Amino acid sequence: MSAIRVPVVEKIFSTNDKIANQNRQNLSDKKVLAINLMASPGAGKTSFILATIKRLQDQFRIGVIEGDTAPVTIDADKIISAGMPAVQINTGGDCHLDASMMGDGLASLPLSELDLVIVENVGNLICPAAWDLGTHFNLLVASVPEGDDKPYKYPNIYRGLEILIINKVDLQPYVEFKMDYFRKGVEMLNPGLITFPVSCRTGEGMDAWIDWLSKKIIDFKKNS
């Protein structure tokens, strides 16, 4: 079966990478930083985006592309209620966004008015890792109740990250999660990875993330 699939997949990848580069160029031309936000289902992607918007809304304008496998607008509705532009992309059952879908999403956002675009990828630790969307960096929202063995089990997604968020740290007392074991796995795959342990629920750790991201947006505007 692999012998049939591989050439098709390679062709799709090279087309994807071309469109991804166009998306990145389009964003950089308009001085809009873009983040590909990935996670397992229920790690708290949308809550994390909402918590980020809440803290940055007086300083920056943020657009969101919501990737979902089903035609539901639950997440996009939440972003719009928070006062920011959002577009929902239905992958039609596919387990990841691709650069072409991302291009469609960007076309529906008022890019020239934005400072940051956050792309909420489909909830999945496998498929999204292989697809460049044309963002500037990859961020994973891991979460404490998922367990401390995830880097060991889903190494590909950890290898391609620039930022790791460890969400739901407020649940540590109620679950078995050895932070040292988790971090050792991450360090093996992606040495020196920038990591923010946070709780979107209690707000713990969010200041450090927001400081880092604000600086990143300002630097990007200066240098792009």
Place this chain on the structure above:
Amino acid sequence: MSAIRVPVVEKIFSTNDKIANQNRQNLSDKKVLAINLMASPGAGKTSFILATIKRLQDQFRIGVIEGDTAPVTIDADKIISAGMPAVQINTGGDCHLDASMMGDGLASLPLSELDLVIVENVGNLICPAAWDLGTHFNLLVASVPEGDDKPYKYPNIYRGLEILIINKVDLQPYVEFKMDYFRKGVEMLNPGLITFPVSCRTGEGMDAWIDWLSKKIIDFKKNS
């Protein structure tokens, strides 16, 4: 891109279904019941299997096939430590097991000595839904900290289930999870679905599941 992909995928599906039927026949011939256990990463699949083994080990012999995308044997090692035969299948990055991999797994288990085979599929709410492995029923381990909107976002996997486990109910006081909203979504997709709310950590709810499963195994042995 879809125009290229669809015929290949259809061919793979029909080959898969043929092998799946062979697997099911093989299991039924040997009077071994088989469960395809699916879940998001970190919902507690392995803990649920271990809790099930612990409660059934005096009555039944259980084999486990562990599907992982990476060449790690963390989960299989845990099952073997619990005194049951287990085999680890590395999908080589694929986001689901298929019937052929399941066939390889079955060939490595002492089937004639077993009453039940549990297949722990790759942690994913999208891909596994489309692949018949040749088990007798599909079970999903959902978990409270993942959030109550999962049926709405991942409808395909809920539609194909015979059993739903709602794990980590002990975490309900610490997270926002509206059980009514969750169950309403499930009922819409899969009316009357047999559901067991449990906590593998505290043991809550496990008796009802074990009673149900024990009866199922005994009935299956009688009638197959």
